[in-house]
Structure formats: structure tokens, C-alpha cells
Amino acid sequence: MTEIVAMPPGIVASQAERRDQPVWRMLLARPTFVTGAVMLLFWIACAIFGTAIAPHNPLAQQLLATNHPPSAAHWFGTDQLGRDVFSRVIVGARSILIIAPLATVLGTVLGTALGLALGYLGGIVDLLASRLVEAVLALPAIVVIFLFVVALGVSTITQILVIGFIFTPLIARTVRSAVQVEGQLDYVPAARLLGERPGRMMFVEILPNVIPTVLVEFTVRLGYAIFAVATLAFLGFGVQLSTPNWGTDINANYVLLGAGYWWETLFPALAIASLIIAINLVADSTEQVLAG
Amino acid sequence: MSATAASAVPDPAAEPQAAVQVEHLDVSYRVRGHDRLALRDVSFTIGRNESYGLVGESGSGKSTAALALTRYLPRNGRVSAGSILIAGRDPLAMDAAELRQLRARSVSMVYQEPGKALNPGIRVGRQVAEVYELAGLGRAEAMERSAAMLSKVQISDPGQVMKRYPHQLSGGMAQRAVIAMALAAEPSLLILDEPTTALDATVEAEVLDLVAGLRDEFDTSLLFISHNLAVIAKMCDRVGVLYAGELIEEGPARQVFDQPRHPYTMGLLRCIPRQGQRKDHGRLDAIPGFLPPPGQTQAGCIFAPRCPIAEQRCRDAAPPAFDVGPGRSSRCYLHAATADLPRNTPVDVQLPSLAEAARPIVSIRNLSKTFTAHGEAVQALARVDLDIERGETLGLVGESGSGKTTLARTLLGLIPPDDSSIIELDGEPLGADLRQRRRSQLKALQIVFQNPDSALNRRHTVRRLISRPLTKLAGLTGSALAERLTDLVRSVRMETRHLPLRPRQLSGGLKQRVAIARAFGGGPRLVVCDEPTSALDVSVQAAILNLLADLQAKEQVTYLFISHDLGLVRYLADRIAVLYLGRVMELGPAERVFSGPHHPYTEALLSAVPSLDGLRTDRIRLTGEIPSAASPPTGCVFHTRCPRRLASGICESTEPPLAEVEPGHLMSCHIPIDQLTNLQSNKRMP
Numbered sequence: 001m002t003e004i005v006a007m008p009p010g011i012v013a014s015q016a017e018r019r020d021q022p023v024w025r026m027l028l029a030r031p032t033f034v035t036g037a038v039m040l041l042f043w044i045a046c047a048i049f050g051t052a053i054a055p056h057n058p059l060a061q062q063l064l065a066t067n068h069p070p071s072a073a074h075w076f077g078t079d080q081l082g083r084d085v086f087s088r089v090i091v092g093a094r095s096i097l098i099i100a101p102l103a104t105v106l107g108t109v110l111g112t113a114l115g116l117a118l119g120y121l122g123g124i125v126d127l128l129a130s131r132l133v134e135a136v137l138a139l140p141a142i143v144v145i146f147l148f149v150v151a152l153g154v155s156t157i158t159q160i161l162v163i164g165f166i167f168t169p170l171i172a173r174t175v176r177s178a179v180q181v182e183g184q185l186d187y188v189p190a191a192r193l194l195g196e197r198p199g200r201m202m203f204v205e206i207l208p209n210v211i212p213t214v215l216v217e218f219t220v221r222l223g224y225a226i227f228a229v230a231t232l233a234f235l236g237f238g239v240q241l242s243t244p245n246w247g248t249d250i251n252a253n254y255v256l257l258g259a260g261y262w263w264e265t266l267f268p269a270l271a272i273a274s275l276i277i278a279i280n281l282v283a284d285s286t287e288q289v290l291a292g
Numbered sequence: 293m294s295a296t297a298a299s300a301v302p303d304p305a306a307e308p309q310a311a312v313q314v315e316h317l318d319v320s321y322r323v324r325g326h327d328r329l330a331l332r333d334v335s336f337t338i339g340r341n342e343s344y345g346l347v348g349e350s351g352s353g354k355s356t357a358a359l360a361l362t363r364y365l366p367r368n369g370r371v372s373a374g375s376i377l378i379a380g381r382d383p384l385a386m387d388a389a390e391l392r393q394l395r396a397r398s399v400s401m402v403y404q405e406p407g408k409a410l411n412p413g414i415r416v417g418r419q420v421a422e423v424y425e426l427a428g429l430g431r432a433e434a435m436e437r438s439a440a441m442l443s444k445v446q447i448s449d450p451g452q453v454m455k456r457y458p459h460q461l462s463g464g465m466a467q468r469a470v471i472a473m474a475l476a477a478e479p480s481l482l483i484l485d486e487p488t489t490a491l492d493a494t495v496e497a498e499v500l501d502l503v504a505g506l507r508d509e510f511d512t513s514l515l516f517i518s519h520n521l522a523v524i525a526k527m528c529d530r531v532g533v534l535y536a537g538e539l540i541e542e543g544p545a546r547q548v549f550d551q552p553r554h555p556y557t558m559g560l561l562r563c564i565p566r567q568g569q570r571k572d573h574g575r576l577d578a579i580p581g582f583l584p585p586p587g588q589t590q591a592g593c594i595f596a597p598r599c600p601i602a603e604q605r606c607r608d609a610a611p612p613a614f615d616v617g618p619g620r621s622s623r624c625y626l627h628a629a630t631a632d633l634p635r636n637t638p639v640d641v642q643l644p645s646l647a648e649a650a651r652p653i654v655s656i657r658n659l660s661k662t663f664t665a666h667g668e669a670v671q672a673l674a675r676v677d678l679d680i681e682r683g684e685t686l687g688l689v690g691e692s693g694s695g696k697t698t699l700a701r702t703l704l705g706l707i708p709p710d711d712s713s714i715i716e717l718d719g720e721p722l723g724a725d726l727r728q729r730r731r732s733q734l735k736a737l738q739i740v741f742q743n744p745d746s747a748l749n750r751r752h753t754v755r756r757l758i759s760r761p762l763t764k765l766a767g768l769t770g771s772a773l774a775e776r777l778t779d780l781v782r783s784v785r786m787e788t789r790h791l792p793l794r795p796r797q798l799s800g801g802l803k804q805r806v807a808i809a810r811a812f813g814g815g816p817r818l819v820v821c822d823e824p825t826s827a828l829d830v831s832v833q834a835a836i837l838n839l840l841a842d843l844q845a846k847e848q849v850t851y852l853f854i855s856h857d858l859g860l861v862r863y864l865a866d867r868i869a870v871l872y873l874g875r876v877m878e879l880g881p882a883e884r885v886f887s888g889p890h891h892p893y894t895e896a897l898l899s900a901v902p903s904l905d906g907l908r909t910d911r912i913r914l915t916g917e918i919p920s921a922a923s924p925p926t927g928c929v930f931h932t933r934c935p936r937r938l939a940s941g942i943c944e945s946t947e948p949p950l951a952e953v954e955p956g957h958l959m960s961c962h963i964p965i966d967q968l969t970n971l972q973s974n975k976r977m978p
Contacts, residue, residue: 186747189706190810192726194764195734208751 026289033289036281043275046090047097050243054087058244067261077263079253085264088244089271095156095238095245096275100225103160107167107225108218114168115175116202116210120183130176133169141166145228149237156239159232163225171217178213182206212290219283223276230272246271309380311481311513312338312361317374319353319360321587327372328587330356332594334374334539335613336532338481343507343514345528345545347521349829351586352534354517358483361515362399363391379480396426400474404486406466410458416469417454423476438476444509445472445502462917464495471503475510482507483515488523492691493856494914497900500527501913519830521560522902525549530619533557536584536594539613543620549904551631553622555599558633563834565863567905568886571841574639576863578835582799593624600634601626637838652679653818653850654703654717660710661698661874670922672698673709673874677950680818685844685851687865687882689858689897693918695874696854700820703852704737705729717818735765738816742823744803748795748810755791758809765814783846784809784839801832805839812843818850826857837864858901862886867956870894873921873929876950880957889968891959892936912936928962936971938962 027033046053056074062082070077076085118126136144148162182188183206191205232238233247246268253264319331331353338344346354359365361376363383376383383394403409411419417438424434435454442450445468458466467487474482484503488496504527507514516527524531524545531545533554541554552558562577569576581598584590592607593599599606605625613621624630661673673695680686688696702709708724709715715722717736723729738761741747748757759777762768768776781788784805795803804824811819821840825833841864844851855861861868861882868885870878870893878891885894896914912935919925925932931943942962950958953965961968 186741186743187749189701189704190739190741190747190807191749191760192706193704193734193738194761194814195726195731196764205749209749 023289027285030285030289032281033285036278036285039274039278040282043093043271043278044097046093048094050091050094054084054090056084056087058083058087058091060084067256067259067264069261070263076267077261079249079264080256080261085249085267088249089246089267092244092246092249092268092271093275094243095233096226096229096247096272099156099159099163099229099239100222103163103229104167104218104222104225106160106164107221108171108214110164110168111171111217112175112207112210112214114172116179116207118172119176119179120198120202120206126176130173133173136166136169137173141170141224142228142231146232146235146237149232154237154239159229159239163228167221167225171214171221174217175210175213178210179206182209216283216287216290219279219286223279223283226272226276226279309340310337310377311340311342311379312336312344312515313375313377314357314361315375317357317360317376318372319356319365319369320372321366322368322370323587326587329372329589330369330537330586331360332537334534334537336539336542338513338515340480341507341511341513342530343516343528345516345518345524345531346534347518347524347531348534349519349583349831351536351583353537354519354534355485356537357534358401358485358515358517361481361483362395362401364401396423397477398479399481399483400477400479401483401485402467402470402474402487404489406463406470406490407458409470410466412458414457415454416456416458416461420454420469420473420476423473427477438472441472441476442469444475444506445469446498447472462495463491464499464917467491467495467499468502471499471506475506475512478510479512481513481515483517485517486519487516489518489520493858493897493900494691495917496523497902497913498915500902503527520902521549521564521830522904525904526902533560536588537586538594538623540595540623541621542613543617547617547620553616553620553627553630554595554624555601555626555630555633556595558630559598559636560830561904562635563830564904565859569863570882571864575637575838575841576834577635577637578838579831580636580835582801583829583831595624600636601629637835650682651719653682654680654715655719656680656699656703657714657716659699659702659713659715661695661702661707661713662710665922668922670920671874671924672921673702674924676874676876678869678876678879680850680852681867683844683848683850684866685853685864687861687868688852688854688871689856689861689868690871691856691897691918693873693921694871695921696871697822698874699871700739700822700852700854704739704820731765735814736817737820738811738814738818739820739822740804740808740811740824743827744795744800744807745827747807748803750795752794753791754786754793754795754798754806757795757806758791758813761810761813780809780813783812783843785835799832800828801835804828804832804836808836808839808843812847812849815847816849818852820852820854822854823856824853825860826855840864858886858898870897873919873924875929876958876960877930878957878959879950880954880959884954884957888972889953889965890972891961892934892963892968893930895972896933896935928960936963936968 060083062078064082065078066080066082068074068078074084074086076089079085118129145162145166149158152158152162188201188205191201196205230247233245234251236251238245238248249268250265253261257265315335317331317334318329320327320329334357336344346357348354360371361378361383371384378394379398383391386394410416417435420438420441421434424437425431429437439450439454442453447453447465447468453461453465461469488499491499500523516524518524528545530543531548532539533541533548533556535556541548541552541557548557549561552561559579563579565576579598584594592609593602593611596602596606603626611623611625613623614627616622616627656676656678659673659676660671663670663672676699688699690696701707703715705723705726717733722733726734758780759773762773762776778788781791786802786805790798790802795806798806824840825836828836837860843849853861853864865882867880868882869876870885870891872893877893878885886898896912899912914933919932927944927946928948931937934943937943948960948962950960953959
């Protein structure tokens with residue numbers, strides 16, 4: 001009993017086939033997803049086990065071995081205080097991988113709820129709120145985040161809250177339009193005819209159908225969040241944890257680029273880039289699989 | 293022609309050559325590393341100036357055949373065996389330039405959706421002219437020829453139409469423009485793939501007439517693809533019946549439809565209510581089971597699992613094509629026994645016992661609905677008065693835009709009607725909005741939508757979909773719930789093993805059964821059926837109609853049955869209301885409305901429907917499009933298209949009231965009933 005739809009024949013067959021497979025198997029069949037996932041898992045492992053993996057103590061200063069270029073002993077060289085850059089890059093994954101995902105989760109949860117409400121209820125509230133969302137979108141996100149963090153003081157919680165709130169309208173807008181598409185389908189009036197209340201309509205009937213959109217939005221936003229956290233750190237508003245921080249390291253060392261000490265800036269920068277690329281690879285392939 | 297006969301250039305003066313010759317064609321689609329056969333050993337020939345029909349249900353491979361002919365198969369499709377010759381030339385052996393020439397000059401295609409065949413960003417005139425420019429004409433001359441071509445497809449003001457963009461044309465008009473483009477190249481073969489499926493019946497009739505006329509004029513061969521047997525019967529000289537990728541029967545169209553020689557063709561024909569068949573005459577004979585999934589291979593005859601007379605040999609080896617008469621073939625060992633094919637479905641009918649002279653269950657008074665679009669008020673319903681009697685089936689017919697769906701949605705409370713409107717259930721006024729309605733009122737009114745893919749939440753299981761109304765509306769829990777759930781699943785002829793499945797794991801027919809079960813779960817008193825079978829295949833449709841009839845008898849419900857298919861409405865409905873531009877044109881017992889005298893609009897609707905039961909001689913046709921509901925015509929809203937408009941001018945000036953012309957039969961027409969009877973009496977109605 002495969003589904004038979006009135007569509008060009010090739011599409012029928014491939015659709016039926018596509019739907020026979022669980023999502024994770026389709027994801028694993030994509031080289032882009034596997035590449036991204038492996039890179040991402042590497043950084044997650046670094047964030048969790050960083051100090052155990054790192055060959056040196058990232059905080060240990062060797063004042064006799066400052067600004068050493070990459071070598072067998074120090075793969076990524078040492079910085080101006082003689083600390084091992086490789087170890088600092090490994091351990092530096094932690095702070096960014098705490099703040100960015102939590103902020104994105106916050107933004108996704110709030111944004112999804114807001115988007116559901118606006119998309120389903122519609123009317124004047126939707127009209128006003130949507131204008132407000134557009135106004136927020138018109139502001140450059142990173143500047144807004146920067147201003148709030150400066151105003152509220154640098155802390156992990158502030159960064160999570162500020163980035164989360166900034167993402168909320170962005171995610172709400174995407175979810176809202178997905179909800180509006182769902183609202184055109186007949187299962188919505190069918191459920192209303194059973195006397196379902198708006199809360200149930202939104203969270204039980206419609207939400208499961210927009211989850212693919214939410215997932216894609218989450219992965220895309222996660223990349224932006226990492227970029228935002230790293231930028232804040234680079235600008236000197238990074239969270240002062242006891243662990244190293246990529247953005248802070250770049251900030252501390254880029255002035256030495258002119259002196260030829262490129263490794264001190266390049267490797268933390270590459271770390272940020274590879275993490276964002278990893279997330280984008282995962283995001284792209286997830287979107288392609290879920291959108292079919 | 294001399295020894296150069298093998299040269300690639302076909303010469304029309306040469307001895308008659310088949311326009312299309314397909315031999316033992318296999319087409320397969322490569323899906324996830326597996327080749328799946330979409331067409332198996334298909335052979336047919338289309339003679340010059342012949343009209344050949346391919347008929348079949350979804351997944352039968354009809355479109356694949358058309359795509360293969362012009363090498364338009366998607367990238368994963370290929371011709372894996374057999375040969376194709378178009379006017380003696382093999383498209384499979386052509387290089388890119390030759391193929392382009394073939395598509396530009398010799399073969400044209402017209403698809404189902406005219407809106408998708410036209411480029412939305414280019415004016416219609418330029419798109420048609422492009423065909424001439426490709427043939428080497430100058431720009432001015434091309435435009436001139438385009439205008440002439442558009443008037444040939446009966447576009448009355450080609451100059452105006454050419455300046456418009458595709459979205460500014462109605463569906464019928466756009467399809468004419470597409471046909472004009474297709475014929476501009478004067479192709480030797482015109483392929484029409486469901487060209488009228490997306491159009492209204494009256495527009496369909498016009499387009500079909502147009503194609504039939506142009507075919508003679510242009511000396512073109514036709515390959516006409518449709519799921520609609522009646523359309524094929526009307527348009528084609530010969531017909532091939534496809535089932536799951538196999539051409540199971542072939543022959544002259546009239547003979548195939550009058551004396552089918554394959555159990556599948558016979559079954560299909562029996563699925564359709566014909567010759568005025570009604571539900572009280574007996575149930576439709578549905579074909580059991582489902583179409584096999586695309587690409588399925590099995591030993592033996594592909595139809596054997598659903599065939600009532602299949603024998604062991606049918607399951608062991610696929611039957612060859614038997615010669616069953618001049619120009620006819622059938623892939624059935626038992627082709628001789630087809631005429632006496634036993635019924636799949638018992639005839640016995642239960643009819644609901646109509647409560648005599650009770651007051652109507654639903655009473656609609658002065659129902660209007662005005663939408664606002666782009667600052668313009670569009671009246672979708674205008675002062676509709678309608679009673680729905682207890683236990684009856686009221687059929688609601690009309691073209692798209694006539695207000696059928698709006699009527700149903702205001703009744704259900706999904707959209708609020710205008711303020712002065714009154715809808716009563718059992719004499720009690722219903723709230724305009726669902727939230728103002730009591731639970732018992734919610735329970736009473738339910739709907740079965742047209743498309744179950746859209747109507748069922750695809751993330752919910754069948755169990756959840758069906759049990760929700762039981763808990764929410766009927767208030768059942770625990771063992772009572774489980775019992776009623778099982779009962780309900782059985783009554784829509786499903787099994788409890790379907791309960792954990794999600795909609796996408798079900799066939800179209802099963803999905804619609806789930807939707808029906810949900811509608812009946814709360815114990816409704818009136819169920820709106822909004823085109824409940826039009827998204828389904830013909831062989832599945834009959835089973836759903838039988839189910840609806842059985843459920844009505846068992847549950848004593850009233851139906852408001854909306855359909856554009858007059859045959860279905862006639863089969864199922866006790867009374868019929870005909871809507872036009874949001875107004876009731878005619879209301880009466882089904883037999884009276886069909887047999888006449890009827891409203892000129894009803895007459896036009898009826899005569900537009902192609903019939904399997906021989907051609908009617910006399911037809912009245914509607915010209916022009918439905919006027920916009922934003923600015924309806926003055927007087928009788930139908931006067932702009934009415935073929936029987938009175939000369940006195942009263943039709944243009946005064947709107948006729950909906951008056952009783954005979955007991956129980958109401959009409960909104962200025963023409964006196966006796967005169968209508970005279971005008972219409974010399975015609976044989978379906």
C-alpha cells in the first residue's frame with residue numbers, strides 16, 4: 001500500500017522511496033552531512049574533554065619560549081606568553097560551545113512559540129507584532145547584541161539571554177510563514193470542527209508539522225550564534241572564564257601579525273571558521289533532507 | 293520516393309505512414325539504485341490524422357508514455373527496451389539538434405495546468421509569436437500570425453489577449469492560448485495530457501470541441517491522455533487502456549467502451565454511475581483492492597489480484613495480447629468471459645428511512661457572504677434560502693466560483709456569514725463562528741474534505757485521527773472508546789492493523805476512509821461531503837460512494853454533497869441545488885432537475901458533460917467566462933451567458949425570484965415553465 005499520488009511518475013516512485021527511509025539514514029547518506037557532523041563532534045569532544053586531550057596546560061606560561069613558530073613540540077606554536085596555541089585552541093572550544101547552543105535553544109523556543117501564535121491567530125496582533133519583528137530585523141544584529149552586552153555587563157547569562165532574544169523575532173518570522181502554509185491545509189478546519197482550543201491547535205496539530213522548519217532554523221542560527229559569541233570576545237567583551245577563548249586570543253595576538261607571528265591569530269581563527277562551516281554543512285544537508 | 297526513402301526527412305506526400313509507432317516499449321525509472329518499470333511491453337500505433345486515447349488511473353504510466361515519445365523523461369527515466377517511431381523517425385536515436393527540431397516542428401504537447409505551461413513574466417502574444425519566430429518569420433509577421441492563431445482557438449479579442457500576462461487569463465482562456473502555441477508549429481502530432489482536467493465542465497466542453505475542430509483543420513494526429521473515460525470516448529477514434537504500466541486492452545473507442553474485453557476495463561466502466569443510475573437502483577460495482585505500487589513486478593497478470601475471475605494460469609504467467617476482433621486486443625486469458633463478469637460488490641441497498649414531513653434539519657435564510665479583496669467587495673453568496681431535509685442527500689452543483697464551498701463553510705461555522713444571514717439547526721439559530729456554537733451543535737455538523745492528504749494531519753496516526761472526535765465530541769473513554777473505535781474502523785471497511793499507521797503509509801482511498809471515519813466519529817447529523825471522491829482514482833471512487841451510501845443508511849445522517857461531477861450527484865442526491873455566482877438558480881428533486889424542464893444554466897451544465905452513453909445530438913453551449921462576483925451582471929446574473937435569454941430585455945433588467953414552478957421544484961428564471969418545457973422537450977437528456 002504505497003501512496004499513489006497524481007504526479008509525474010518518476011516523482012511518485014522517488015517520493016515513496018524517500019519516505020521509506022528514516023531521516024537519520026538519509027542524512028548519513030550525504031557526504032556533506034557526515035563531514036560537518038564529524039567536524040562538529042570533534043569540537044564538542046574538545047569542549048568536553050579539552051583539558052584531557054590538550055598536550056600542554058593551556059594556561060602554563062613559558063617565558064623562555066615565547067612566540068615560537070609551529071614545531072613538533074608545539075604544533076601551532078606558542079604565544080607571547082609562551083603558552084601552547086594548540087592546547088589553547090582545543091580547550092577554547094568550551095566557552096563558545098556553552099553559550100552559543102544555549103542562546104540558540106532559547107531563541108528557537110521563544111521564536112517558535114511566538115511564530116506559532118502569530119501565524120495561527122493572525123489578525124491585528126499579528127500585523128503589529130510582525131511590523132515590530134521587521135523593525136528589529138532592520139537593525140544589525142551584532143551591533144544590538146554588542147550594545148546590550150555592554151549595557152548589561154559581561155556574563156555568560158547576559159550573552160545567552162541577549163543572543164537568544166535577538167534570535168527570537170528572526171526565528172518567529174520563519175516559523176510564522178510555515179504556520180501560515182499549514183493553515184491553508186484542511187486538517188486545520190477539520191480540527192476546529194472538533195472544537196479544539198487554540199492552544200491545542202497550535203501545539204498538537206500544527207507544531208509537529210513545522211518541526212522540520214524549526215530544526216533547519218536552529219542549525220542556521222547556531223552558526224550565527226557562534227559567530228556572534230566569537231565577535232564579542234574579539235571586541236573584548238568575552239566571558240572571562242578561566243579557560244581560553246578563541247575570540248579573546250585573536251584579540252590579544254592580532255597586533256603581533258605585523259611582527260610575523262601569524263600562528264597565534266590564524267589557528268584560533270581557523271577554529272572559529274571550521275566550527276561555523278561544520279554547522280553550516282549540517283544545516284544545509286538537514287534542510288535538503290527535510291525539504292525533500 | 294525513390295531509394296532515398298530512408299532519408300531522415302519525412303515527406304507528407306509519401307505513402308501514408310503512421311504518425312506514431314511504438315513497439316514493445318519498456319520505460320524504467322532508476323530509484324535508489326533500482327530500476328523500476330513504469331511501462332512494460334507497450335505497443336500502439338497512431339495513424340495519420342487519427343485520434344488515439346490513452347486512459348488509465350494514476351500510476352498507470354500514461355504520462356510516462358507521452359514523455360518517452362518526445363524524450364522528455366526525467367533524468368532518472370529511460371527507455372530500457374523497445375522502439376519508438378514518430379513519422380518514421382526514431383527520437384531515441386536523434387542528436388540534440390534533431391531532437392530540438394522534432395519538438396519545435398513535429399510534436400507539440402499540451403499539459404493539464406495551462407498556468408504552468410506559460411511563462412508568467414512574458415506577455416501571451418510574445419509567447420505565441422515566439423513559435424513563429426523559431427520557424428523563421430519576422431517579428432511583425434509572427435505577431436500577425438499569432439493573432440490569427442488565437443482567433444482560431446476562439447479567443448474573441450486576440451489583440452487584447454496578446455497584451456496580457458498569463459495570470460490575467462482565466463483557466464480556459466490560458467489553455468486556449470497553450471493550444472494555439474501548440475498548433476502554431478503545425479505539428480504532425482499533438483499530445484494532450486489531461487488538457488481539461490483542471491477546467492470546469494462548461495469550459496472543458498468548449499476546449500474539447502475546439503480541439504476536435506482544429507484537428508480536422510490542421511490534419512494533426514492526436515495522442516489524448518486522460519483518466520476520464522467519457523472524455524476519451526468523446527474525443528478518440530481508438531483507445532488503449534493502461535493499467536500499472538501495461539496496455540491491457542486496445543481497440544476502437546466505441547467498441548472498447550461498449551463491449552470491453554478485459555475485466556479491468558469492464559470494472560472501470562461499472563465504477564461510474566451511468567444512464568441515470570441512482571443509489572436506490574443498487575450499489576456501484578467497485579473494483580476491490582488497490583493499484584499496485586509503481587514499478588512492482590509480479591509473476592502472472594498484473595490485474596490478477598483484483599480480478600474477480602482470475603484463475604491459476606492468470607497468476608502463473610502474464611497473458612499475451614490476444615486478438616479479440618478487428619483492430620482489438622486484450623491481455624486477458626479470459627477475455628471471452630468479460631461480458632459476464634460477476635459483480636464484485638453485492639447489489640443490495642439499504643436506504644435511509646426518511647422521516648416523513650418532519651421540519652428541515654438545517655434551514656438557511658438570506659445567507660450572504662461578502663469577501664473583501666483588494667478593497668473590492670466580492671459577494672460569494674447572495675441571499676441564499678435553502679432547507680436541508682432530515683435524512684436526505686442534497687446535491688450542490690455549480691462551476692468553480694459559484695459559491696458551493698463558501699456555502700458549506702459558512703454552514704459549518706468556519707467562516708462567518710454576513711450579519712443579516714440566518715442559519716438554523718433544528719430551529720435553533722447557529723452562531724456565526726464555531727466558538728459561539730455549543731458542543732451538541734459542533735457534533736451535529738461535520739465535513740469530509742476533497743483531498744485527504746490535506747485533511748489529515750500527516751504527523752498523527754490513524755488511531756489518533758479517528759479517536760479524537762470520539763473523546764472530544766462523543767465524550768468516550770476507556771473500553772467504550774476502544775469498542776466504538778473498532779466499530780468505526782470496521783464500518784469504513786478498514787482493519788485495526790491500520791490504526792498505528794500514519795496517513796502517508798495509506799493509499800488515497802484508505803486515507804479518505806480515515807477522513808470519513810473522523811467525520812462520523814462524533815455522531816454527526818449532517819455531513820458535508822465536499823467533492824469527496826474527486827481526488828481519488830475511478831476504481832476507488834465507487835467504493836467510497838458505496839461507503840457513504842451505507843453509512844447514511846446506518847447512521848441516519850443527512851448529506852450536503854458538493855460535486856462538479858453531475859453523474860455522481862445524480863447517483864447520490866435526492867434533491868439538487870444549482871448555484872451560479874452565489875445564487876440558487878434551481879432547486880428540486882434530483883430526477884426533476886435532471887430530466888427537465890430545467891433552468892437554462894442547468895441545461896447548459898448537463899449538456900457540457902461528456903457521456904459514455906453515446907453522443908447527444910443537440911447541445912447548448914455556454915460562451916464566455918463566469919462574470920466576476922465583484923461586479924455581477926444586472927438583472928438575472930446568468931443573462932450574459934444564457935442561450936435562452938428573452939428578447940424583451942427583462943433578463944437584463946430584473947432579477948427573477950426563486951419561484952416554485954411545480955411542487956417542490958424551484959427555479960429562478962423569467963421564462964415561463966411551459967415555454968421552457970417546449971424549448972427543451974425535443975432533446976434527449978442523459
